[in-house]
Amino acid sequence: MSTEERKIEKEISEPLISNIQRYSLQDGPGFRTTIFVKGCPLRCPWCHNPDTQSTKTEISFYSEKCTGCGRCAERCPTGATYTEVKGKGIILKFDRSKCTGCGKCVDACLSGARDVAGRKMPIKEIIREATADAMFFFNSGGGVTISGGDPMLFPEYTLELAKLLKKEGLHVALETSAFGQWQHLEQLLKYIDLFLIDIKTLDPEKCKDVIKGDLDVILTNFENLVEAGAAVRARLPIIPGFNNSQSDYAAYTAYLSQFVGKIDAVDLLPFHSYGEKKYQLLGRMESYQFQDVHSMEPKELKPLIIMLIEAGFVSGQSLTVGGLIGVN
Numbered sequence: 001m002s003t004e005e006r007k008i009e010k011e012i013s014e015p016l017i018s019n020i021q022r023y024s025l026q027d028g029p030g031f032r033t034t035i036f037v038k039g040c041p042l043r044c045p046w047c048h049n050p051d052t053q054s055t056k057t058e059i060s061f062y063s064e065k066c067t068g069c070g071r072c073a074e075r076c077p078t079g080a081t082y083t084e085v086k087g088k089g090i091i092l093k094f095d096r097s098k099c100t101g102c103g104k105c106v107d108a109c110l111s112g113a114r115d116v117a118g119r120k121m122p123i124k125e126i127i128r129e130a131t132a133d134a135m136f137f138f139n140s141g142g143g144v145t146i147s148g149g150d151p152m153l154f155p156e157y158t159l160e161l162a163k164l165l166k167k168e169g170l171h172v173a174l175e176t177s178a179f180g181q182w183q184h185l186e187q188l189l190k191y192i193d194l195f196l197i198d199i200k201t202l203d204p205e206k207c208k209d210v211i212k213g214d215l216d217v218i219l220t221n222f223e224n225l226v227e228a229g230a231a232v233r234a235r236l237p238i239i240p241g242f243n244n245s246q247s248d249y250a251a252y253t254a255y256l257s258q259f260v261g262k263i264d265a266v267d268l269l270p271f272h273s274y275g276e277k278k279y280q281l282l283g284r285m286e287s288y289q290f291q292d293v294h295s296m297e298p299k300e301l302k303p304l305i306i307m308l309i310e311a312g313f314v315s316g317q318s319l320t321v322g323g324l325i326g327v328n
């Protein structure tokens, strides 16, 4: 293995942290602190956290705060940020293909127009932040959720993090697409109290062609977790034009009906457009296909809700909309 390959492997085995969100109510029961690792093996076109897809540092650019002073361009060592003369003034240009994510432009900017998406964070610091709200966790039945991106892209790191969180006596949930190796999920069984498994489609072709995953792997892992007696919630992001047809709903109902009483719940997550701003900040609006798609109202999911209730799931208990599980 070359030095460069070793460097890349090390970077991937120790992910950047995209965000640590406190007081979250939608990533498991009670008040939670959610740790978002940066990096995902899938490429869902509707992803509302595009800043967590790449494993690398990226620069968010808030154009509305930029005064055009040019300090960032002066500090940029690669020429990714540069200025061009236009008329009597200059305009700022950003060639992201040349950006190494060094962050020098962020330090140079006095207007807060630039920010780093993804930072290195020692695991001890993560544990310290995660335990800061322990009292809220215990009073609300909450805990910590490891999310992303997808933590299963970093199996050794995720195992270590889960062990340390468990050592602190916390309830630990893992949100994942389950697109990884079973042996890695199996190792986590002892340390994860709740698995939140995203099942984005039941169509193997769409899974392969649109989101770049392997449905067999995902469903086998899901079924193995249930078989192993783990607490599992199936999370279904419902996306207009992708998986919200009558036949998609029939496929979900037929598949999930065999797990009534065996999984904790099905959480329906209607599409929302809150992620759009992040695509703008990361300069990726051209690749975002949902610009004109409205956020779905929970009532739009009524046909699927009725089908799942008829299959045996109980609204408000083993069937929720929005992922709000509740606070004790």
Ligand code: SF4
Pocket: 059, 075, 076, 077, 078, 079, 080, 081, 098, 099, 100, 101, 102, 103, 104, 105, 106
């Ligand atoms: S992060 Fe570094 S390489 Fe990228 S634009 Fe800023 S200064 Fe240039």
Ligand code: SF4
Pocket: 065, 066, 067, 068, 069, 070, 071, 072, 073, 092, 108, 109, 110, 111, 112, 113, 114
């Ligand atoms: S330093 Fe900040 S305010 Fe100045 S041009 Fe760069 S991004 Fe804009």
